[in-house]
Amino acid sequence: MLSYNPYGLIIELNMSNNVDYLNNIISYQAMHLFASGLIDDVIIGNAYASEEELRALSEVNRYQLMLHVDYVKQISDIEKPQHFRRGDMNEIVIRSTMPRVTYKDIPNPPHDNEEEFQRGDVLIGNDNFGIYKNEFQIVLKPHKEPRKNKIGSIAKDELFLLDFIKP
Known part of the structure; x- marks a missing residue:
């Protein structure tokens, strides 16, 4: 109900993942969120993200899907x-x-x-x-x-x- 507020409040989603499931999932989640057109920014607060995962995330183009x-x-x-x-x-x-x-x-x-x-x-x-x-x-x-x-x-x-x- 908060997202339907008359005050124009900005809503943020805090999504957590099971650490065992993190293998490359961060960049897929970011692609999915950007492709949905429902978000403006993705902020990662994951103590378990690897350099490889962060590099993959940095290569996500919010305006263009790069499928493998x-x-x-x-x-x-x-x-x-x-x-x-x-x-x-x-x-x-x-x-x-x-x-x-x-x-x-x-x-x-x-x-x-x-x-x-x-x-x-x-x-x-x-x-x-x-x-x-x-x-x-x-x-x-x-x-x-x-x-x-x-x-x-x-x-x-x-x-x-x-x-x-x-x-």
Whole structure:
């Protein structure tokens, strides 16, 4: 009820973690909080935070989600540029279309395209996908499409962040 106060009081949340569960969780929590759009600042008061955890936290960009991808194999340069989500959202995939423009003349033969793609899989349109060739996508709902190549998957610990990726 305090957050609905008529006085404009600033509300702070003090979250504690089980020490055994702290392994890299601080930066994930910060990404989650920033992505929610509900907070302005994250203040860490954790006596057990390691240098590595604090370094990871310092690299969190509150304005841009940096998801980690586990690649299926060595990938080409056209398969790994920085991406942004298109404004015309759909429920099946997150689409980043600039690579299909930038790399439209670069061949991208089919590979890793026969299985059903799962939430968090990272795809790129192959040579058979017409004008969508080299379009980068992240799967939200499972589907099959032989005109897309699986190039990796979002790290399992970060799948929850897909719901926060906006145009």
